[in-house]
Amino acid sequence: MAADGETAEHVPVMLERCVETLAPAAEDGGADGAVFVDATLGLGGHSEALLTRLPGIRLIGLDRDPQALERSRARLARFGDRFEAVHAVYDELPDVLDRLGVASIRGILFDLGVSSLQLDMRERGFAYAYDAPLDMRMDQTAPLTAREVVNTYPERELARILREYGEERFAQRVAAAIVAARAKDPLETTAPLAELVREAIPAATRRTGGHPAKRAFQALRIEVNAELAVLERAIPAAVDALEVGGRIAVLAYHSLEDRLVKRVLAAGAASTAPVGLPVAPPGTEPVLRLLTRGAEEPSEAEVAANPRAASAKFRAAQRVRRGSVATRLGGAGHARRRMRKG
Template sequence: MAAVGEREAGHVPVMLERCVDALAPAAVPGAVFVDATLGLGGHSEALLARLPRIRLIGLDRDPQALARAGGRLARFADRTDLVHAVYDELPEVLGRLGVPEIHGILFDLGVSSLQLDVRERGFAYAYDAPLDMRMDQTAPLTAQEVVNTYSAQDLARILREYGEERFAGRVAAAIVAARAKEPFTTTGPLAELVRESIPAATRRTGGHPAKRTFQALRIEVNAELTVLERAIPAAVDALAVGGRIAVLAYHSLEDRPVKRVLAAGASSTAPPGLPIAPPGTEPLLRLLTRGAQEPAEDEVAQNPRAASAKFRAAERVRKGAVAQRMPGGGERGEKHRRTGNRRS
């Protein structure tokens, strides 16, 4: 394993210039930016270096990431606040820090390079490691508990919904049968069982057959989609007029809720056919990207982890609550707030 400094020095943040370029116009004097997914701090470092007038709040649920990023950003310590928090806790964090509004926010979703590269974290199917997958290792729920205690029906549901696994029922049944003989404790036996459960013709394409199962388990363990559905509306609502949001998603399950919130914010709520939009129905956002942008071929060649990235950005053009424009208003978010997994 490479030394920490070497590994971080070689870490290439995804679509770095595009993220910074999208957020930079919001860097007015006294601006507060948020890196909602701090990770190893690469995006934050670039923002702080290029925008010397901003204050940056970095959030991460992973204490290891916070420690590593803190070292990387040490020279900017007078302009940074690094906070152990899940990104849907943004309103509470801003309240504690006395920040009434923010001017830029970045989300780099999915699993971080740190979590993938440290074998003991159990995120990867390429080698045997403890079956963990917690982004925050102080949280109670592990992948081992999910695999060994969830019913076949619940396992099939999360594999189908979070992994888009065509053979979810078959894989779930195989897991339940195997764990009755011996519980799963590491990633290797699980990855092999999933591979054997997928029909041979399907195994020949699409990469490792366990990829979708491991994604689904990771999302379940960390309540990623539940958190995301709360976090994006909260981030938009925290933006000052002229503030900007930028989001990097890595699969359609992440990109869909981002697209839905930004589209709702950029739409008028006036009934169609009116010659003039009534006050309060005008769009709250101006979309800065046309659809989801993808990385250039040369970036993917340099940084293969950028291959699946989808980038969206928007600017706040007036005040108003985007959550109220979503189907069901705030009810869905509140239901998830009561039932979703939380950081302990």
């Protein structure tokens, strides 16, 4: 996966760090056949490295994008029955594991955001750098598109999405401009929308911080794919699926994702015992051990070689005890799927 807007040859982000972090879970797992999950399969770069360097593992790859699954199946066919690709969103992990008869896993990787495949296929409408239909669906069988969002959502809801998901300071101005423009003609493609956003943002602000439409396009993409709601369910479910000794590794590309991941891992790594007790009651001990100090970033050399890695934030943890992280979060990890138009 990657940040928005640039084009580059597909290169897996922080590949060595991901593999070295997850590898001990396979080595500590004992017998061959330890199950790993790539929750965001994409073009299969991380999965290929894990299957190559950890020859005893079996890997399940999830992706909501049928085109990505087709390419990854071809790329990883040489691994035979050690690899299985599944069309699923990553918050569906418990159902996938149940369907495959997998009771628990040794390792799981999340590489969040939009994939290289999705960015580079212009007709998917993820990038503001060229004109394309307003789509932005990671799964093109899903009903909601960016076109529907910008042309039918009320101004107040558009402003909320831009403010919360894009962290856009001028969300209200941009939303008002969208509503005014669509009253004349529906917005159909990315270039007019990007220009509209640019004009709605004050000139002084446009001089810094990259393309003015970057935040708006991020917000629309998150809304179309319900990315944060899905992630909020998926990370606790992934931790709860890990065996003791198993590991989770996550690459996030913007602050909203990273804060959510941090909150879940921190909850798992903390004691739930009341402060001041001389001995922690059974069941209140941490269930995770953090493997990173804060969020790690790619090296300058990697960013120079692969600009899409620039905004990556890497966090990882190891399961040290049985117990539910979702329960510690008050059930947030199992929140009801938000209803969307469709």
